[in-house]
Amino acid sequence: MSVSASNHLDPRPAASRGGSAPMPRVLVVANQKGGVGKTTTAINLGTALAAIGESVLIVDLDPQGNASTGLGVERKDRRVSTYDVLVGEAPLGDAIIETAIPRLHLAASTLDLLGLELEIANERDRTFRLRNAIAAHAAQATGKFAYSYVLVDCPPSLNLLTINAMSAAHGVLVPLQCEFFALEGLSQLLQTVDQVKQALNAELAIHGIVLTMYDARNNLANQVVADVRETMGDTVYETVIPRNVRLSEAPSYGKPALLYDIRCSGSQAYLRLASEIIQREKRFRAVAA
Numbered sequence: 001m002s003v004s005a006s007n008h009l010d011p012r013p014a015a016s017r018g019g020s021a022p023m024p025r026v027l028v029v030a031n032q033k034g035g036v037g038k039t040t041t042a043i044n045l046g047t048a049l050a051a052i053g054e055s056v057l058i059v060d061l062d063p064q065g066n067a068s069t070g071l072g073v074e075r076k077d078r079r080v081s082t083y084d085v086l087v088g089e090a091p092l093g094d095a096i097i098e099t100a101i102p103r104l105h106l107a108a109s110t111l112d113l114l115g116l117e118l119e120i121a122n123e124r125d126r127t128f129r130l131r132n133a134i135a136a137h138a139a140q141a142t143g144k145f146a147y148s149y150v151l152v153d154c155p156p157s158l159n160l161l162t163i164n165a166m167s168a169a170h171g172v173l174v175p176l177q178c179e180f181f182a183l184e185g186l187s188q189l190l191q192t193v194d195q196v197k198q199a200l201n202a203e204l205a206i207h208g209i210v211l212t213m214y215d216a217r218n219n220l221a222n223q224v225v226a227d228v229r230e231t232m233g234d235t236v237y238e239t240v241i242p243r244n245v246r247l248s249e250a251p252s253y254g255k256p257a258l259l260y261d262i263r264c265s266g267s268q269a270y271l272r273l274a275s276e277i278i279q280r281e282k283r284f285r286a287v288a289a
């Protein structure tokens, strides 16, 4: 979809829009390529952040609902979903479900999201639905419902759902799979981030690129890591997520890998990524202050 200034309602950063309630940091996991590890990253990074004391909400904005399933929330239990929130029929708080992980909550998605783009195509605030919902929630949230981080899992598309996520976000996390065509499509993604920043959300930044499904035995994977680091420099997190079968098994048990097997290499990598993100956050906040 195109990002035009006519979508513009309130381009000021969230922090300057008044209100004294602390806004959570909103990080969006996005890449229009399918199957690169977005959902695995959202679930396990969210769990890792919760494990180190942060209070985290995962927002599932993908009609596939893999983050919801992977966190053990069955379709029949998704009575109020992110669709209801984005069409304006329910506040975000009504869609929030507590998970088996302390301090980790979920706003689940349903297939209804597939129709959202057409349903709200003519609404002036269509690109700000998620941002407004998060701000309204944060303004009155207390206790365990006051989040320090919101992680948004996006569909493999640069559609209105992803634009809503980017309009609400402080940072974009880009998972890149360690494969031959890793960088393909990245420039289009970066261009979209730039357009959203110009037209909709001046605060938006690329938080970092996370290399996923790395297999040390594969020479090509090593070459890809070297190429991506050379092209993207410091934007790439130090932590590389290995290819690890425990990460792919865990969702079928409705559990994050960190709950399924905390000692596996995948869980350990997501714990390292969480601490790296907290470190990087300190730098981001210092620059913003």
Ligand SMILES: Nc1ncnc2c1ncn2[C@@H]1O[C@H](COP(=O)(O)OP(=O)(O)OP(=O)(O)O)[C@@H](O)[C@H]1O
Binding pocket: 033, 034, 035, 036, 037, 038, 039, 040, 041, 062, 064, 066, 154, 155, 156, 212, 213, 214, 241, 242, 243, 244, 245, 247, 248, 249, 251, 266
């Ligand atoms: N590090 C990993 N090691 C092994 N398997 C992985 C790893 N990361 C993800 N997978 C598996 O690869 C597949 C795709 O991962 P995932 O669903 O996280 O990608 P995605 O980018 O969210 O996909 P989509 O674009 O369809 O939403 C899944 O089956 C997942 O379990």
Ligand SMILES: [Mg+2]
Binding pocket: 038, 039, 040, 062, 066, 153, 154
């Ligand atoms: Mg996914």
